[in-house]
Amino acid sequence: MLKKITIVGTTVMIIIIIIGLVISNSSTAENFEESELIIQADVIMPTKVSRPGCEEIDRCYIPSLIVVESGKQVTWINEDSAFHSVTSGFYDAPTELFDSGHLDPFESYTLTFDETGTYDYFCTLHPWMEGQVIVE
Numbered sequence: 650m651l652k653k654i655t656i657v658g659t660t661v662m663i664i665i666i667i668i669g670l671v672i673s674n675s676s677t678a679e680n681f682e683e684s685e686l687i688i689q690a691d692v693i694m695p696t697k698v699s700r701p702g703c704e705e706i707d708r709c710y711i712p713s714l715i716v717v718e719s720g721k722q723v724t725w726i727n728e729d730s731a732f733h734s735v736t737s738g739f740y741d742a743p744t745e746l747f748d749s750g751h752l753d754p755f756e757s758y759t760l761t762f763d764e765t766g767t768y769d770y771f772c773t774l775h776p777w778m779e780g781q782v783i784v785e
């Protein structure tokens with residue numbers, strides 16, 4: 650009886666270790682991909698922003714305010730597992746200057762801002778997600 654319990658216990662331990670290794674390997678690969686993409690983007694849509702709360706700590710778009718020279722590009726990347734968008738204006742008052750449409754996870758969106766001004770934007774799927782581009 651005791652022998653049986655020991656064998657079952659050992660087998661379970663081995664399975665847990667194998668699962669642990671598989672999970673840690675796959676997350677390492679993801680992190681590498683993520684950090685590579687962070688370098689290319691100016692503004693990140695981080696994980697878990699599809700639920701309210703990010704606006705309280707100003708982390709729906711990171712950074713939520715970006716200042717660029719006119720003629721320069723701004724690139725956003727969706728690092729969340731949900732769809733997001735970069736859409737000009739506010740949820741209640743879109744301006745139709747630009748709209749990325751639904752961005753898939755890890756999809757990016759690049760815009761060139763030629764005219765100086767303040768450009769508010771938001772996510773059409775998550776009204777609490779708001780950001781701003783200031784072009785000088």
Ligand SMILES: [Cu+2]
Binds near residue numbers: 698732733772773
């Ligand atoms: Cu969103």
